[in-house]
Amino acid sequence: MAASAAPLRAALARSPAPAAARAPPGFLPLPPRARRVRLGPVALVSGRGRRIRAEATARTRQEKEQQEAEVSAVEDSFAVREAAAAPPPEEEGGFDEELTLAGEDGDWVVRFEQSFNVFLTDTVIFILDILYRDRDYARFFVLETIARVPYFAFISVLHLYETFGWSRRADNIKVHFAESMNEFHHLLIMEALGGNSVWLDRFLARFSAFFYYFVTVAMYMLSPRMAYHFSECVERHAYSTYDKFLKLNGEELKKLPAPEVAVNYYMNEDLYMFDEFQTSRAPNSRRPKVDNLYDVFVNVRDDEAEHCKTMKACQTHETLRSPHAVQSSLEADAE
Numbered sequence: 001m002a003a004s005a006a007p008l009r010a011a012l013a014r015s016p017a018p019a020a021a022r023a024p025p026g027f028l029p030l031p032p033r034a035r036r037v038r039l040g041p042v043a044l045v046s047g048r049g050r051r052i053r054a055e056a057t058a059r060t061r062q063e064k065e066q067q068e069a070e071v072s073a074v075e076d077s078f079a080v081r082e083a084a085a086a087p088p089p090e091e092e093g094g095f096d097e098e099l100t101l102a103g104e105d106g107d108w109v110v111r112f113e114q115s116f117n118v119f120l121t122d123t124v125i126f127i128l129d130i131l132y133r134d135r136d137y138a139r140f141f142v143l144e145t146i147a148r149v150p151y152f153a154f155i156s157v158l159h160l161y162e163t164f165g166w167s168r169r170a171d172n173i174k175v176h177f178a179e180s181m182n183e184f185h186h187l188l189i190m191e192a193l194g195g196n197s198v199w200l201d202r203f204l205a206r207f208s209a210f211f212y213y214f215v216t217v218a219m220y221m222l223s224p225r226m227a228y229h230f231s232e233c234v235e236r237h238a239y240s241t242y243d244k245f246l247k248l249n250g251e252e253l254k255k256l257p258a259p260e261v262a263v264n265y266y267m268n269e270d271l272y273m274f275d276e277f278q279t280s281r282a283p284n285s286r287r288p289k290v291d292n293l294y295d296v297f298v299n300v301r302d303d304e305a306e307h308c309k310t311m312k313a314c315q316t317h318e319t320l321r322s323p324h325a326v327q328s329s330l331e332a333d334a335e
Contacts, residue, residue, distance in 0.1 A: 113226040121233040131204075136245055141187070141195030143238055145205035146212055148183030150231045151176045153216035154224075171322040172314075178276035179307060185265045186300055192259035225315050232311035235304050242301035246294070253294035262296045275323055278306040279313055283323050 132139035154176045161167040196202050220227040246253070266274075266288050275283040288299040314320055 110225070113223060114229055117226065117230040117233050120230070121237060125237055136249075137190060137193045137195035138198060138201045139195075139241070140193075141190040141201060142205040142208070143241065144183060144187040144190050145209050147234060147238060148180050148187065149209050149212045150216045150227065150234070151180035151183065153213050154220055154227070155180070157217055157220045169320070171325055172320045174322050175277055175279060175310065175320055178273045179310065181273050182277050182303055182307070185261065186303065188261045188265075189259055189296060189300065192261050228311050228314040232308055232315070235308040235311060239301055239304040239308060242297055242304060246297055246301065250294055253297060254292050256293035258290045258293055258296045262299070263290050266290045266296075266299055272324070277310060279321065279323055280306065280309045281323065 128139060128142065132142070155173055158167070158169055158173050158176075190196070196205075216227060216230075219230065267290055271284075271287070275281070275286075278286065286302075288302070289295055290299065310320075
């Protein structure tokens, strides 16, 4: 038995190994097949599956923490912005009516733009003082017809830039649209008070607005900073005009009823757009009262102060932030 087994072992040693058992020349031996765990219809490698699930869990936790941090940062920023730009109280005169120009160490281009804007604003004010010395409501009608023009001029240019793919600023468009809607309701209030009763006033206001639109578009395309500063000058003048009017006629205005359009705008309509143009405030932080005509003009005056703050912010911030936006939803600029 032992003698017969030896030739068999020798023959097996000399015979070639099966093709499946030989490793192909030039390749490393194949690694042992990993153990698979069947989860329903999909088979996953157990080690890799645990790693993928761990990475997915970590990513989800990280995204959630990042989102919570962004929302918290936006909410916290309103407190800082409210402290830096509080509403102008009537008794304390909290709104600075004096326009602050760039210092001597600033860029000469900025100083030139601001000086030109101040000169242009003073010229327009001088003409309005002559034409509407004793006609307040007609003056307000002209002011409000002109005041809303820059905002849809800005929107026009921004839409043009979006069409060409040069820039995309969704928050700017939304805020400027809200500003235009606010000024539009100011115009409706002045029309309800009879400011547009004279044909010549309507012609002067609308012709000036038509001319002003193209001037603003050209200015905005040349220098948005300059266009925003000019609008700031106009809004400051509007605030000053309404403030003086309230001080001179406050007692008489308190005896007169508020126009229906003012009551509907400040109290009955959806106030989302009312909050949208006030970029220095948190939403729902300002809800004015409308008991009489005095309250209406106080609200209009304070609206002009909020416009002025927003125009000032546009000159110093690369991207304007909507009061209702969170940081993760802001559109990135492509300039």
